[in-house]
Amino acid sequence: xxxxxxxxxxxxxxxxxxxxxxxxxxxxxxxxxxxxxxxxxxxxxxxxxxxxxxxxxxxxxxxxxxxxxxxxxxxxxxxxxxxxxxxxxxxxxxxxxxxxxxxxxxxxxxxxxxxxxxxxxxxxxxxxxxxxxxxxxxxxxxxxxxxxxxxxxxxxxxxxxxxxxxxxxxxxxxxxxxxxxxxxxxxxxxxxxxxxxxxxxxxxxxxxxxxxxxxxxxxxxxxxxxxxxxxxxxxxxxxxxxxxxxxxxxxxxxxxxxxxxxxxxxxxxxxxxxxxxxxxxxxxxxxxxxxxxxxxxxxxxxxxxxxxxxxxxxxxxxxxxxxxxxxxxxxxxxxxxxxxxxxxxxxxxxxxxxxxxxxxxxxxxxxxxxxxxxxxxxxxxxxxxxxxxxxxxxxxxxxxxxxxxxxxxxxxxxxxxxxxxx
Ligand code: PGA
Ligand code: ZN
Numbered sequence: 001x002x003x004x005x006x007x008x009x010x011x012x013x014x015x016x017x018x019x020x021x022x023x024x025x026x027x028x029x030x031x032x033x034x035x036x037x038x039x040x041x042x043x044x045x046x047x048x049x050x051x052x053x054x055x056x057x058x059x060x061x062x063x064x065x066x067x068x069x070x071x072x073x074x075x076x077x078x079x080x081x082x083x084x085x086x087x088x089x090x091x092x093x094x095x096x097x098x099x100x101x102x103x104x105x106x107x108x109x110x111x112x113x114x115x116x117x118x119x120x121x122x123x124x125x126x127x128x129x130x131x132x133x134x135x136x137x138x139x140x141x142x143x144x145x146x147x148x149x150x151x152x153x154x155x156x157x158x159x160x161x162x163x164x165x166x167x168x169x170x171x172x173x174x175x176x177x178x179x180x181x182x183x184x185x186x187x188x189x190x191x192x193x194x195x196x197x198x199x200x201x202x203x204x205x206x207x208x209x210x211x212x213x214x215x216x217x218x219x220x221x222x223x224x225x226x227x228x229x230x231x232x233x234x235x236x237x238x239x240x241x242x243x244x245x246x247x248x249x250x251x252x253x254x255x256x257x258x259x260x261x262x263x264x265x266x267x268x269x270x271x272x273x274x275x276x277x278x279x280x281x282x283x284x285x286x287x288x289x290x291x292x293x294x295x296x297x298x299x300x301x302x303x304x305x306x307x308x309x310x311x312x313x314x315x316x317x318x319x320x321x322x323x324x325x326x327x328x329x330x331x332x333x334x335x336x337x338x339x340x341x342x343x344x345x346x347x348x349x350x351x352x353x354x355x356x357x358x359x360x361x362x363x364x365x366x367x368x369x370x371x372x373x374x375x376x377x378x379x380x381x382x383x384x385x386x387x388x389x390x391x392x393x394x395x396x397x398x399x400x401x402x403x404x405x406x407x408x409x410x411x412x413x414x415x416x417x418x419x420x421x422x
Contacts, residue, residue, distance in 0.1 A: 001030055002086075003029060003031035003033070003126045004030075004084050004086040004123050004126045004127075005030040005082060005083070005084060005085070006027060006028075006030075006080050006082065006083050006084070006085050006119070007028045007029055007081070008027070008077070009025065009026070009028075009072060009076055009081065009115065010028075010072065010073055010077065011023055011024065011025055011026075011068070011069035011072030011073050011111065011114070012024040012026060012069070013066065013069050014038060014370065015370075016038075016040065016041055016368040016369060017368055017369045017370065017395075017396040018043075018204060020041065020060065020063040020368060021060055021063060021064050021065045022038060022039050022040070022065060022110065023038070023039045023065050023068050023069055023072065023108070023110045023111050023114045024037070024039075024114060025037055025038075025111070025114035025115040025117070025118035026118060027085060027118045027121070027122040029085055029122050029123075029126050031126050033125045033126040034125065035085070035118045035119065035120070035121030035122025035123070035124070036121060037114050037115075037116075037118040037121055038114060038370045038371075038372040039052070039110040039114040039339055040365060040368055040369045040372070041110065041367075041368035042337075042339070042340075042367055043155060043204065043366075043367045043368065044153060044154040044155070044163060044244045044246070044247050044367070045313070046246070046290050046313030046314070046315075046316040047290060047313075048313075048318060049103070049109070049313075049316040049337075049339075049341075050103055050104040050109025050112070050339060050340060050341065050342035051103045051108070051109050052065075052068070052108060052109055052110040052339075053065065053067055053068040053071070053108025053109070054067075065108075065110060065111075068108035069111070071106075071111045072111050075098060075107065076095065076107060076115055080094065080095075080115070080119075085119045085120075085123040085126065086126075086127075088116075088119065088120055088344055089345050091116065091119050092116055092344060092345035092346065093345070095107070095112050095115060095116060096342075096346075104342045109339060109342045110339070112342050112343060113338055113339045113343065116338075116344045117344060117374045119344075120344055120374075121374070131374065132377040132380040132381040132407065133381075135378065135381035136381060137380065137381040137382075138412070139413055139414065140377075140380035140381070140407040140410055140412075141379075141380055141382075141413075141414050141415075141416055142175045142408045142413055142414065142416065143363065143380065143384045143386055143387035143404070143416050144168060144169065144172070144386050144387070144415070144416050144418055145168070145169065145175070145179065145182065145386070145387055145389075145401065145404070146166050146167075146168050146362065146388040147166055147167055147168075147186075147388075147389075147390075148164045148165065148205050148206070148207040148390050148391040149165055149167055149186055149207055149222055149391065149392075150164075150165035150203075150207045150210050150218050150221070151204060151205050151206070151209070151210065152164070152165065152203065152210045153247050153248075154244065154247050154367070155203045155204035155205055155207075155367050156203035156204065156209060156210050158248070158257065158258075159209065159211070159258075160210040160214075160215050160258050161215055161247075161248045161255075161256045161257060161259070162241060162242075162244070163242045163243065163244035163247065164205075164241065164242035164244070165207070165218050165239070166240045166241070167185055167222070167237050167238065167239060167240070168238050168282060168283065168386065168418060169182060169236065169237055169418070170234075170418040171236035171237070172236070172415075172417070172418070173415065174408065174415050175404050175405060175415055176405065176408070178415075179392075179401055179405070181231065181236060182237075183392060184231075185226050185229045185231070185237055186391070186393070187229070188225040188226075188228040189221060189222060189225035190208060192221055192224055192228065193208055193221070198211040198212070199211075202391070202394070204368075205369075205390030205391050205397065206391030206392065206393040206394035206397050207390070207391040212258070214259050215258055216259075216275070219241075219275060219279055220279075222239055223239065226239070233279065233280045234280025234282070238280055238281070238418075239279050239280065239282070240281060240282055240283035240285070240308070241275075241281060241283070241284050241285065242285040242310075243284060243285060243286050243287050244285070244286050244312070244313070245268070245286050245287055245288050245289050246286065246289045246290045249289035249292075252264075254267075254268045265288050265289075265294075265298070265299075266295075266298070268287070268288070269298060272284055272299070272303075273302055273303055276303060276307050281307060282307060282308060283307060283309075283310055283333070283386075284299075284303070284307055284309060284310065285310035285311075285335060286311065286312050286313050286314055287309065288314070290313040290314050290316075293325075296309070296311070296314060296331060297329050300330055300331055301329060304332045305421060306422045308332060308333040308421065309331050309332050309333060310335050311330070311335060312335040312364070314330070314331065315334055315335065317334070317335070317336050317337050317338070317341040317347060318346075318350055319349040319350045319352070319353040320353075322350055322353040322354050322357065322359075323353050323356075323357070326353075326357035326358075332360065332421070333354075333359050333362060333385075334351070334361055334362070335364050335388070336350055336351050336354070336362065336363045336364060336378075336384065337363075337364045337365075337366060338375065339366060344378075348382070351363075360386070361384045361386070362384065362385065362386040362388050363375050363378055363379035363382070363386070363388070364389070365396075365400065367390070369396035369397070370396055371395065371396060371399045373399055373400055373403040375400065376403040376404055376407065377403075377407075380404075380407050383416065385416055386416075387400070387404065
């Protein structure tokens, strides 16, 4: 028995930023130390990702998680008791084997990721080190933020079709500067919307609610906000987009309802390429539906030399998918979401696969979030290029940005600046 031996595992039913129940796991070690973590939840989920176990039925809109919590308290607690929390691979291996399904349907991806992350927190606490250090880093590498200014798609009742209109502080030399500049752009965007009589509140992740007549109008507004804040788009502050194209793909066509247009992959790709040029866009996520491998290859070939082509639903934080995509020339950047993979070990494997392919990496939150800041430490420990956690407002988002600010003050901390592709 050591100080990192797992003594007790329990689940707690807590609440996420959409007002839905979610799973918190609490691990108590023999030393009495406790580690906790909370599962986030997506809305525009990829079909290949780990599945959240929800109760269904009428209570809490079917989103309740009492069965997932019972799995933490029951089978999971039983198998982890006596294991070493410092041996993450062994713990995750047991969780994967105990579940026994490819998508973690039996115990629930939400139960498993909460436990997997809580184990890491407990081990770090027992060693009296911050999580980033427990994960193997000697100093934190603070990732460049990618921050949503306008929300859309599944996060805004499809008020515009595209999901995220974001900025990356491509000229920033510190996290303080990157967040300062983003704050100016967020405020400028709000002022423009107010002047035009379009101010209507915020979407799921805290970006401005998209009260626009077309998808491109949102893009124009963001471009204007960057300029109004005193920056040159494509220089200090650049635009990125998460198209989340699966969300508006049906019966073989991309249906942009806001624009009244149906498009094939080639036409959508051509439009995005024109936008990338006109609006100096530096990153585009999920520009095709999650199963459109040929479309992703064509898009990457066309634009991947000058723009990050990011796979989210397309890759679902899966090492095998990342390797296959890299071999085929689809994408040049992986979005890394721990709850898509289901365990920390599998998340790390996906991250390493992206790195091995020479890709960029973006560690990402979900649209349903909490005060949990685990991903900030993952990004800092692993040296991710970018951290994406939604907008600049709402506590579940600022919890992550504020943790980044704290990590940046640690002796030896480095800020990961933007690196142009070309
Ligand atoms: P989700 O959205 O968490 O709803 O999947 C985030 C994203 O698509 O990047
Ligand atoms: Zn996405």
